[in-house]
Amino acid sequence: MDALLSLQNLKKYYATQKAVDDISFDIERGSIFGLLGPNGAGKTTLLRMITGIFYPDSGHILLDGATFNPMVDIEKIGYMPEERGMYKKMKIGEQALYLAQLKGMSKAEATEKIKYWFKKFEMESWWNKKVEDLSKGMSQKLQFVITVLHEPKLIILDEPFSGLDPLNANLIKDEIYALAKKGSTIIFSTHRMEQVEEICDHIVLVNLGKKILDGSVAGIKQQFKENNFSIEIKAGAGLTSNSIFTIINETNSKYLIKINEGHSVNNVLQYIIEQKIELIGFNEVLPSLNEIFIKLVEGTHAGARAFQNI
Amino acid sequence: MNKTWLIIQREYSSRVKNKRFLILTFLTPLLIVGLIAASAYFSITGVEFRKIAVIDPNGFIKTSLKNTNQISFSFPEKVDTTNYVEKGYTDILILPQFEKGKKSDYVLRSKKSMGLMLQESISNRINSAIEDQMLQDAGIQQNMLDSIHKASQVAELKAYEDKGSSSKESNAGLAMGIGYASGLLIYMTMFIYGAMVMRGVMEEKTNRIAEVIISSVKPFELMMGKIIGIGAVGLTQFLLWIVLIISLTSAASGFLPADIQHQVTTLQQNNGQMAGGMMQASESAQKIYSLQHTISTANWPLIIACFIFYFIGGYLFYAALFAAVGSTVNEDPQDAQSLMFPITMPLIFSYIITNMVTQNPNTPIAFWASIIPFSSPMVMMARVAYGVPSAVSYWELGLSMLCLVGGFIFTTWLSGRIYRTGILLYGKKVTWKIMFKWAFKKA
Numbered sequence: 001m002d003a004l005l006s007l008q009n010l011k012k013y014y015a016t017q018k019a020v021d022d023i024s025f026d027i028e029r030g031s032i033f034g035l036l037g038p039n040g041a042g043k044t045t046l047l048r049m050i051t052g053i054f055y056p057d058s059g060h061i062l063l064d065g066a067t068f069n070p071m072v073d074i075e076k077i078g079y080m081p082e083e084r085g086m087y088k089k090m091k092i093g094e095q096a097l098y099l100a101q102l103k104g105m106s107k108a109e110a111t112e113k114i115k116y117w118f119k120k121f122e123m124e125s126w127w128n129k130k131v132e133d134l135s136k137g138m139s140q141k142l143q144f145v146i147t148v149l150h151e152p153k154l155i156i157l158d159e160p161f162s163g164l165d166p167l168n169a170n171l172i173k174d175e176i177y178a179l180a181k182k183g184s185t186i187i188f189s190t191h192r193m194e195q196v197e198e199i200c201d202h203i204v205l206v207n208l209g210k211k212i213l214d215g216s217v218a219g220i221k222q223q224f225k226e227n228n229f230s231i232e233i234k235a236g237a238g239l240t241s242n243s244i245f246t247i248i249n250e251t252n253s254k255y256l257i258k259i260n261e262g263h264s265v266n267n268v269l270q271y272i273i274e275q276k277i278e279l280i281g282f283n284e285v286l287p288s289l290n291e292i293f294i295k296l297v298e299g300t301h302a303g304a305r306a307f308q309n310i
Numbered sequence: 311m312n313k314t315w316l317i318i319q320r321e322y323s324s325r326v327k328n329k330r331f332l333i334l335t336f337l338t339p340l341l342i343v344g345l346i347a348a349s350a351y352f353s354i355t356g357v358e359f360r361k362i363a364v365i366d367p368n369g370f371i372k373t374s375l376k377n378t379n380q381i382s383f384s385f386p387e388k389v390d391t392t393n394y395v396e397k398g399y400t401d402i403l404i405l406p407q408f409e410k411g412k413k414s415d416y417v418l419r420s421k422k423s424m425g426l427m428l429q430e431s432i433s434n435r436i437n438s439a440i441e442d443q444m445l446q447d448a449g450i451q452q453n454m455l456d457s458i459h460k461a462s463q464v465a466e467l468k469a470y471e472d473k474g475s476s477s478k479e480s481n482a483g484l485a486m487g488i489g490y491a492s493g494l495l496i497y498m499t500m501f502i503y504g505a506m507v508m509r510g511v512m513e514e515k516t517n518r519i520a521e522v523i524i525s526s527v528k529p530f531e532l533m534m535g536k537i538i539g540i541g542a543v544g545l546t547q548f549l550l551w552i553v554l555i556i557s558l559t560s561a562a563s564g565f566l567p568a569d570i571q572h573q574v575t576t577l578q579q580n581n582g583q584m585a586g587g588m589m590q591a592s593e594s595a596q597k598i599y600s601l602q603h604t605i606s607t608a609n610w611p612l613i614i615a616c617f618i619f620y621f622i623g624g625y626l627f628y629a630a631l632f633a634a635v636g637s638t639v640n641e642d643p644q645d646a647q648s649l650m651f652p653i654t655m656p657l658i659f660s661y662i663i664t665n666m667v668t669q670n671p672n673t674p675i676a677f678w679a680s681i682i683p684f685s686s687p688m689v690m691m692a693r694v695a696y697g698v699p700s701a702v703s704y705w706e707l708g709l710s711m712l713c714l715v716g717g718f719i720f721t722t723w724l725s726g727r728i729y730r731t732g733i734l735l736y737g738k739k740v741t742w743k744i745m746f747k748w749a750f751k752k753a
Contacts, residue, residue: 051525053734070528079525083736085518090324101316102526146522 003062004029004185005050005154010059012045019045020056021209027187027202032180034200034217035189036289038297042209043189044082047156050187051079063154075104078152082159082189084143086131093127096146103150110149117145121171136163144172148179155179156187161195173199193290203289207297221286224295227259229268232281244271256285314531314538321510321539326546335547339554343562360428362418363389363399367407374439381432391419403432408440481607482696486668488608489692492617493664496624496687500657503544503625504632508646510536511636511733520733529730533637534722537629544625570595578602609697616694619711624687626718628653634725637732638740645739652742660685667692671701683717686710724749 003026012020020042027033037043048054050061052070061068063076087095093114100110118124121141131139140163148155157176161169176199180186188200196203197217205213213220232254233239239255241247244263249256259268272279287295325331360381366372375383386397394402401420408414416436418424445455511533514520523532563571573595635649663685667676671693680690680702690710693702731748732740 048734053521053524074526077525079522081518081521081525083518084522085520087324087513087519088517098316098320099522099526102313102523104313143522 002029003027004064005187006060006062007046007050008060008062010046010049010061011057012042012049012054013057018209020049020206022059023206023209023211024059025204025211025214027185029185030180030183031201032176032186032188032199034196034203035187035206036191036193036196036203036213036293037206038191041206043206044158046206047079047081047158047187047189050154051077051156075150076153078103078147078150078155080143080147080155080157080160082162084140086139086142088132089130091127092123092129092131092134092142095131096142096149099146100149103152105150113149113151114145117149121145137165137168140164141168141172144175148175148184152184154185154187156189158189159191160188161190161192193288193293197289205293205296207300212296213292217289220289220292224287224292225284226287228285228287229257229259229265230281230283230285231255231257231268231272231279233272234278234280237275237277239272239277242271244268313527314535317527317532317535318539318542321536322542322546325506325540325543331543331547335550336554339551339558343555343558360400360424361398362401362403362432363394363397364403364405365389366405368405368443370443371405371436371439374442375435378431380428394419395421405436481604484604484608485671485696485701487695488613489668489671489695490665492613492691492695493661493668493688496617496621496691497657497661497664499544499621500624500628500687501654503540504628504653506540506543507537507629508632508636508650510540511633511729512639512643512646515637515639515733516641524733529733530726532733533630533633533726533729537626537633537722541622541625541629545621548621570598574598574602608695612698613695616707617691620687620691620714623683623711623714623718627683627687627714627721628657630718630721630725634728634732634745637729638735638745640736640739649740649742656684660688664688664692668695671696677706680706681710681713683714686714 005027007026008024010020010023011018023042023046035043035046045054049056050068052068052074063073090098096114097107097110100114101107105113115124118126123141123145126134126138126142131142134142140160144157144160147157160172160176164172176186176188188196190196200217202216203213203220204211215223228248229245231239235253237253239247239250239257243260244267245257245259247255247257257268259265269279269282362381362383364371364375364383364385366385372385377383383403384399386399389397389399389402391402391404400422401418401424404417404419406414406416418429418432442455446452450458514523514532520532527535577595577599631653632650635646635653638649639646660679663675663679667673667679667689670676676689676693679685680693690702690707694707696702698704698707727749728745732745
């Protein structure tokens, strides 16, 4: 695997808690990577170490195969934090220009790029307006543009869709796909599992400062499948739980079953045929990421962690 | 470094282009000049006029009691304490028959009470009238007396500083004025621009833009950019004020009548004397000349150089502390108030010391306060106005400057460490104890 970013045994302890406790994973070049976890799991701390805002207590970060050097590599990263803001009184064009220059772009280069993106997102008329005149969704769009303006190799988006209407959310989503296709690597941090399922290739789940899950979305779903299937039969006939499978749920001749241990899909089909029940549909049901997330995190008292001592 | 420069530029231009900055910069000197003009105007016209009836059984007072533009003395017949108001007098002065060697009281009665200055002036006049009379009684002629009065006003105290072989005229009043004014200016600057730095940091924190910027630059660069940018705004404002005040005063002197201007120039050329054969310089020309002459006795290049140094040094020293406080404040501006207290206390205390030092530049407290960087920017300016090396020796000045440089390097380092943690921390109420921990924890 060609890893753009590689985290090795990262640790960051605060006075009252182990915010990040020995986390390692790799992120493949050009992939869309989901960093998941409940509130207070250590995601933001992890992201701040990747963006060079915090130094890890121990462990290594490799970017492009070389040790991460915040002084230089900061310009290869575009970070859109969850808590984002702008200078309210500053003109939007000037602000974008200023932030782009802070990322090491020349003024001319930055102006050209800003014009390109403003045109793309139909924001050209905003140039001389002030941020305080923008709605929340509008300033979110501006934030996104500022994050990707300098064509970073690594784009980190923390809850990029919060506060966006479906239209604008799609606009940003399409841009994310386009950027990944062009070779940018994207880290995507969110609580919204349906978005992760839709967008991400690979995910890592952290909880209580530790990595508890790492893999491709499809692989993880396979890993957590519970031998559940949906069966649809012709109306009129009936199914009952038996030695081969157990019925979990039933609505209008649609059944959700769980195959009992020691039996296979073929056993189920054989049983249905033997019962002379007419089968309309038969599908494997994989757990949603949401279910996996809840299953893994529930009961760990993740929410109360901030107030506990180590 | 390049990025710090960008931040400095933004901090500077966003403030200088602001309408408030322009209004404040151009209105303040106008306001100061206006205030001076107004107070001068009222001190001339706003004084009440007293018309005093004098009852004098001695007779000689009448000849030697002179009227001024505030008081007129008259010696009417048939006026007494019961009817002086009806006759149009504001006060009545009743003098006793003076006897040689015997102390006697004289009485002033008025409907409206009289100010202390006026009372003193009346009493001086009467005493000198009595003195004149006694001198005349002793056989001194009137014209002789007049010439003595005139001749005795020529002498004037002029203090000189000894500087080895040469000596230089010094003026304690001027030194006090310069010391006080520069101390006050530095004090105000610390507060105005220090608070501006603090508000700027708080704005970035509460706006949540800090994290975006800190993913591009180091927190220390952001903090230094802000401090230097705002300091440059302060310097710009001072330079504009100096230019404005100089041009306003030279414009004002253009309104002087031509002959007075001419006389002033002649006085300047001839070192205070009118050229032989020319008429005596008028009173106002002499006043203007002596004012200009007094101002020219100060060592201006040294004072201005020291002012700029202490302005910058003191600003850097305190601005860093203000930045640290700003970085720890959450949404609640009240937190800022209580956290600012330990910074404003030494500032106010230094200002009080400065006021003492302007009168007495060489006490032990003046020495120590001008070395310790918390107070040295203000206190040392007050002492430097009295002259280097006569009031402040070179080693003291050098030590004070060295301590200030060391001081601001230390506060900047300390604040950088507090700022780094504080700027990204939300929702936690920070105390000085926690700030101390942040500053001194390792890495």
